[in-house]
Amino acid sequence: ELKVEQNPLFLSMQEGKNYTIYCNYSTTSDRLYWYRQDPGKSLESLFVLLSNGAVKQEGRLMASLDTKARLSTLHITAAVHDLSATYFCAVDTNAGKSTFGDGTTLTVKP
Amino acid sequence: DGGITQSPKYLFRKEGQNVTLSCEQNLNHDAMYWYRQDPGQGLRLIYYSQIVNDFQKGDIAEGYSVSREKKESFPLTVTSAQKNPTAFYLCASQRGGLTRNTEAFFGQGTRLTVV
Numbered sequence: 091e092l093k094v095e096q097n098p099l100f101l102s103m104q105e106g107k108n109y110t111i112y113c114n115y116s117t118t119s120d121r122l123y124w125y126r127q128d129p130g131k132s133l134e135s136l137f138v139l140l141s142n143g144a145v146k147q148e149g150r151l152m153a154s155l156d157t158k159a160r161l162s163t164l165h166i167t168a169a170v171h172d173l174s175a176t177y178f179c180a181v182d183t184n185a186g187k188s189t190f191g192d193g194t195t196l197t198v199k200p
Numbered sequence: 201d202g203g204i205t206q207s208p209k210y211l212f213r214k215e216g217q218n219v220t221l222s223c224e225q226n227l228n229h230d231a232m233y234w235y236r237q238d239p240g241q242g243l244r245l246i247y248y249s250q251i252v253n254d255f256q257k258g259d260i261a262e263g264y265s266v267s268r269e270k271k272e273s274f275p276l277t278v279t280s281a282q283k284n285p286t287a288f289y290l291c292a293s294q295r296g297g298l299t300r301n302t303e304a305f306f307g308q309g310t311r312l313t314v315v
Binding site for chain 2: 123125131132133134135138178180186187188189190191192193
């Protein structure tokens with residue numbers, strides 16, 4: 091059974107600081123997704139990572155995938171308040187479904 | 201505009217009542233999914249479907265049922281057997297089934313409350 095673990099689960103950071111969210115998974119996969127959820131809202135896609143060494147960047151967020159270590163990271167650079175949200179990673183299996191991590195709730199304070 | 205639509209946005213269920221949540225997509229996606237999200241928690245998979253007229257149980261299927269008679273539609277019924285149905289329900293669709301290489305698109309969710 092695939093297990094996906096995110097850490098930290100809660101993150102409070104000051105504006106302007108950098109931080110990294112980690113996503114570890116337990117079985118082989120080469121498809122990993124990052125999503126964002128605002129309070130009371132649905133999920134929106136941030137990144138799709140499809141191969142070992144894949145790196146994607148959008149604004150202050152950068153995601154990477156190391157399939158050998160079964161690890162993905164979401165790096166936040168110079169955080170701003172608008173990045174406050176819950177971030178989920180999800181890993182695909184060949185069974186045709188995704189398993190989600192528990193989410194990391196990020197709060198950016200002035 | 202292409203997208204995935206869930207209705208209703210809010211739903212109230214009486215004890216012992218079955219209710220059906222609607223999910224429609226016009227993205228021409230093969231795969232569709234239903235997730236449950238409890239407050240402060242992640243997503244748990246209820247049912248999923250890779251193709252019309254076929255679906256599989258997810259991790260928490262007990263007390264729920266689905267159908268996939270059309271590619272565009274994947275309704276979820278919350279039956280009276282589901283003892284604690286109060287939650288946020290999210291429907292998603294994704295292209296390509298087993299060969300997919302794109303993200304899932306989510307509906308806006310249905311918030312179900314037992315009264």
